[in-house]
Amino acid sequence: MNFTIRQATAFDAEAASHLVIGLAHYFLADPASAQAAPFMAGLSPSAHAERPRSSQFKHYVAEDAAGLCGVVALRDGSHVYHLFVRVDAQGRGIARALWLHAKQRSSQSTFTVNASLHAVPVYERLGFVAVAGPKRLHGVAFVPMVYAHE
Template sequence: MSFQIRPANLGDSDEISGLITGWAHHYLEDPPPPEAAVFLATLTPAATAERIAAASYRYYIAEGADGILGVIALREGFHLYHLFVRESAHGRGIARSLWERAKSESGSDKFMVNSSLPAIPVYQRFGFVAKDGPQSKNGLVYVPMEYVHDR
């Protein structure tokens, strides 16, 4: 499966939103508490479009013949805000390619991510290390992780 990585644009908002919300069962408490609705509202196409347009966010997508295969977003150049790959496209280097592109264009050598529990091994392969144990906030279960590039 071939793919290209490019900056996301406003026209990608619906597809990005659908990709991310499709993974919600991996990063929300089961069952999700009422306060998770606040978080889920940040994943709508309109909210996604607002972030794509905001100067403080950078979104990149991996696009194949059948649409968006993956997405990464950095906030403030160092917070890995989103990294999701379509399940049918796992194991093809898409997440790593998105990470390398975002990292190289960020201008930063230190990054943080609040990783879902199933994504921890992926981030560890990228060089992230856990900074604390599992946390829960607004129905999200995550582990804070950090990446520091050795110079």
């Protein structure tokens, strides 16, 4: 599968939001619940449009022939805020490529992520290790993980 990675722009917001919200069932028990509302608000097109303009985030997208196929966002240069790949494009190295792209452009050597339970094996393959057991916040079940350069 051929894909390219580039810096995200506000023009990617609608597609990025659609991609991530389409995967919400993997990390939220009930995306429509009141408990998940603040988290879901952060996935809206307007929230996705703001991140590429914010100095707090580095945001990249992957595109293939069908359009946007993956997103990665680092917050404060060291926290993996988002790493999502379209379902039909999973298993083709896009998550790894996005992660490496973002990591190489960061000046940090240690990274954190709150990995959804579904994504823990993916992050383990990328070199992250769990630093605590599963947690739950705002309707999201996650495992805190860390990556440190050797």
